[in-house]
Amino acid sequence: MASSTPVRHAWRALLGLLLIIVVLAGVNALGVYGFKKSLWTPTLALDLQGGTQIILEADTPNGAQPTSDQMNQAVTIIRNRIDASGVGESDISTQAGNQIVVQVPGQATDQERQRIEASAQMQLRPVLYTGAPANSFVGKDGKSTPYPTPAPTLRSTPSPKPTNASDTSWITPKLQAQFLAYDCNAKSNNPADQPRGEPLITCDVGNQAKYILGPVELDGSMISNATYGMNSQNGQWEVQLNFNGDGTKKFSAVSQRLYGATAPLNQFAFVLDGKVIEAPSMNAVITNGEASISGSFTQQSAQTLADQLKYGALPLSFKVVSSDTISATLGSQQLMTGLIAGLIGLALVAVYSLIVYRALGFVIIASLGVMGVITYVMLCILAWRMGFRLSLAGVAGLIVTIGFTADSFIVYFERIRDELRDGKTITAAVETGWSRAKRTIYISKSVNILAAVVLYILADATVKGFAFTLGLTTAIDIAIFLLFTHPIMQLVARTRFFGSGHPLSGMDPQALGAVYRGRAQFRAPVLQDTVGGAARKAERSRGEAARRQTIAERKYAEEQAAKGGRDTAVATKDGDD
Numbered sequence: 388m389a390s391s392t393p394v395r396h397a398w399r400a401l402l403g404l405l406l407i408i409v410v411l412a413g414v415n416a417l418g419v420y421g422f423k424k425s426l427w428t429p430t431l432a433l434d435l436q437g438g439t440q441i442i443l444e445a446d447t448p449n450g451a452q453p454t455s456d457q458m459n460q461a462v463t464i465i466r467n468r469i470d471a472s473g474v475g476e477s478d479i480s481t482q483a484g485n486q487i488v489v490q491v492p493g494q495a496t497d498q499e500r501q502r503i504e505a506s507a508q509m510q511l512r513p514v515l516y517t518g519a520p521a522n523s524f525v526g527k528d529g530k531s532t533p534y535p536t537p538a539p540t541l542r543s544t545p546s547p548k549p550t551n552a553s554d555t556s557w558i559t560p561k562l563q564a565q566f567l568a569y570d571c572n573a574k575s576n577n578p579a580d581q582p583r584g585e586p587l588i589t590c591d592v593g594n595q596a597k598y599i600l601g602p603v604e605l606d607g608s609m610i611s612n613a614t615y616g617m618n619s620q621n622g623q624w625e626v627q628l629n630f631n632g633d634g635t636k637k638f639s640a641v642s643q644r645l646y647g648a649t650a651p652l653n654q655f656a657f658v659l660d661g662k663v664i665e666a667p668s669m670n671a672v673i674t675n676g677e678a679s680i681s682g683s684f685t686q687q688s689a690q691t692l693a694d695q696l697k698y699g700a701l702p703l704s705f706k707v708v709s710s711d712t713i714s715a716t717l718g719s720q721q722l723m724t725g726l727i728a729g730l731i732g733l734a735l736v737a738v739y740s741l742i743v744y745r746a747l748g749f750v751i752i753a754s755l756g757v758m759g760v761i762t763y764v765m766l767c768i769l770a771w772r773m774g775f776r777l778s779l780a781g782v783a784g785l786i787v788t789i790g791f792t793a794d795s796f797i798v799y800f801e802r803i804r805d806e807l808r809d810g811k812t813i814t815a816a817v818e819t820g821w822s823r824a825k826r827t828i829y830i831s832k833s834v835n836i837l838a839a840v841v842l843y844i845l846a847d848a849t850v851k852g853f854a855f856t857l858g859l860t861t862a863i864d865i866a867i868f869l870l871f872t873h874p875i876m877q878l879v880a881r882t883r884f885f886g887s888g889h890p891l892s893g894m895d896p897q898a899l900g901a902v903y904r905g906r907a908q909f910r911a912p913v914l915q916d917t918v919g920g921a922a923r924k925a926e927r928s929r930g931e932a933a934r935r936q937t938i939a940e941r942k943y944a945e946e947q948a949a950k951g952g953r954d955t956a957v958a959t960k961d962g963d964d
Contacts (some may be wrong), residue, residue, distance in 0.1 A: 391820065393877045396874070397873075397875070398878075404486035404866075406873055407761075408761060408764070409755075410467045412764055415427070415768050415841060422771075426771075430775070430776045431776060431777055432492045432777060433492040433778070434721075435721070435778060436492075437492075437712070439490070439494060440488065440709075441488075441491070441492070442709045443489065443503070443707060443708065444486050444706055444708045445457075445485045445704070445884055446704045447577065447704075452484055457488070458481050458485070459481075461705070462481060462487055465489060466479045469708055477491050479921035487705065492776045493667075493776075495722075500662070500710075504743060509607025509610070509658070509696065511603065511657055512552070512600035512607075512655075512658055513552050513645065513656070514655065514656050515555055515558055515599055515600060515652070516555075516566070516598070516599040517598050517651045517654075517666075518596070520564065520595060521538070522534055522567065522569055522570045525753060534567040535568065535586055537564035541560050541564055542560050542636040543561040543562070545557050546559075546561065551644065552603075553601055554645055556654075557586045558599060566599055569590075569597060571590035571594040572594060575739065583603040584602045584603070586600060587658070589661055590662065591663040592662045594827075600658065603888050604637060605630075605638060605641070607696070609631055609633055609637065610630060610631075610696055611630060613696035614691075614697075615684075615690050615692070615693040616689075623681055623844075624684035624685060625680060625681040625684065626679065628680065628692045628696065629676060630649070630678075635674075638673060638675040639673065639676075642669050642671070642672050642674075642678075645668075646670070654668050654853075655667065655669060664692060664695060665682075667680045667682065667951075683945050724780070725786070727781040728786060729785065733789060736793045741795075747893035747894065751796045753791070753871075753875070754792075754796070754867055754872045755792065757867055757931075758864060761867075762785070762863055775855070778852040781852035781856040782856075783854060784853040784855070784856030788856070788861065788864065791831075791861065791864065795828050795864065797826050798828055799821065799824040799828065803816045803817055803821075804820075807896050810896075813867065813885060813886055813888060813896075828865075836861050836862065839853075839855070842854035843855060881924065
């Protein structure tokens with residue numbers, strides 16, 4: 388009964404692995420055929436498939452040159468925006484001192500373009516007035532007539548002087564006329580250029596509403612964090628904001644002024660690139676710097692708003708200079724070269740395994756095959772769920788993992804062979820060898836994962852793909868050993884071919900030198916065979932056993948041999964006497 392327990396465990400592990408593969412394939416199939424957002428091939432990065440290049444130019448007062456610190460901070464924030472959903476393998480750099488070049492793999496989506504091009508400073512302004520986006524009126528004849536251009540003689544100076552940013556005195560006759568004539572779709576309008584201390588006429592991002600906003604009271608640099616989640620009480624998506632120390636004080640004063648005011652004076656607009664992305668009403672006095680924005684959000688819109696608020700604190704405003712499609716820098720030729728290198732590595736591992744471990748080499752090849760299937764499906768799922776793109780650095784990480792995996796097989800199989808040399812049966816050698824080898828394997832894999840994590844955190848974006856694939860495949864490697872390699876060894880050890888120690892099985896005790904009488908004591912092979920075949924085979928077995936000795940065993944054997952020589956000499960002398 389006890390002997391069948393490892394067999395049951397082995398079958399359970401294999402069935403569990405099969406279930407995992409089916410679930411992963413099912414998840415990706417759901418993305419391919421259900422959501423229409425996934426593929427059965429990994430998504431390639433910029434260096435392998437080309438992409439979209441967007442050049443942003445700093446828009447500074449009087450055309451002054453921005454500082455290097457401002458440009459570096461802007462690059463970091465834009466990179467965080469693009470990579471907010473995962474590893475994007477985007478390339479972001481500066482040029483000419485005042486431009487940022489953003490290269491996104493593949494055809495950039497509208498959402499990616501919005502994250503890149505919406506690069507002005509985040510501004511928080513109170514709402515003074517809001518209305519329909521139309522810039523025309525219907526006359527008595529039933530025809531639509533555009534509002535006239537404001538007359539130069541209209542008063543443009545607020546009177547009386549506004550006491551705060553929410554004071555309606557900001558709305559002068561000229562500003563009111565400009566609001567009526569304002570066309571949300573006119574490309575000549577550039578609300579992002581409006582001074583911070585002046586009121587602003589603008590529209591929301593969908594051109595569904597038109598606003599008159601008061602002067603800026605807070606900016607994006609005062610937002611320390613922004614997250615999104617579902618409200619447990621009403622089940623609606625919302626965005627949570629955290630302000631820093633200065634922002635907490637200013638927002639507390641604003642909330643006290645706006646709370647209880649009549650609409651729309653109780654609204655506070657979040658303005659990015661001159662457009663209102665959200666204008667929520669103030670429903671409470673907030674003094675702790677923690678606010679939430681609720682409304683008709685979906686999960687996607689809540690995440691987008693949180694990303695815009697969190698990564699919107701750019702030190703500069705930017706304008707889009709160009710947006711072009713670029714070709715791959717490495718392309719299919721380099722990808723094919725990388726794949727060929729990977730196949731060569733696999734072939735060398737397979738040949739080495741078959742030569743050294745004979746039939747056991749097929750267990751290695753099968754394990755690598757299962758690992759390859761799981762890795763492939765995982766890359767497809769990650770491309771769908773977190774935007775992961777496979778770069779040439781990522782391909783290198785996959786190739787390097789082949790060597791790391793081969794090391795683990797060597798540790799495991801050599802442990803099994805050591806147990807066979809100690810005189811144990813093959814089934815016992817598999818169990819004991821695994822219990823001893825797995826500790827070494829776990830430590831080795833832990834170091835690999837730790838190195839991948841550190842590299843991913845500290846390395847440049849172009850190297851993150853290598854670190855990510857290295858960590859991913861190392862974790863899969865551990866799962867394969869637990870759920871496939873060891874269970875397969877438990878099963879094949881009980882077959883006639885492997886269990887009897889067939890010479891081609893790779894677990895032949897005699898070929899491994901298992902001629903022990905005890906620890907480090909070898910039984911002399913029987914030299915009998917008229918043609919000398921058995922004698923030579925026994926001699927090879929003894930030589931193999933001697934080569935496999937540890938330092939302590941070899942030293943002990945030498946001491947025993949020396950002691951035996953002294954005993955023989957004494958016996959000879961006594962005989963002479």
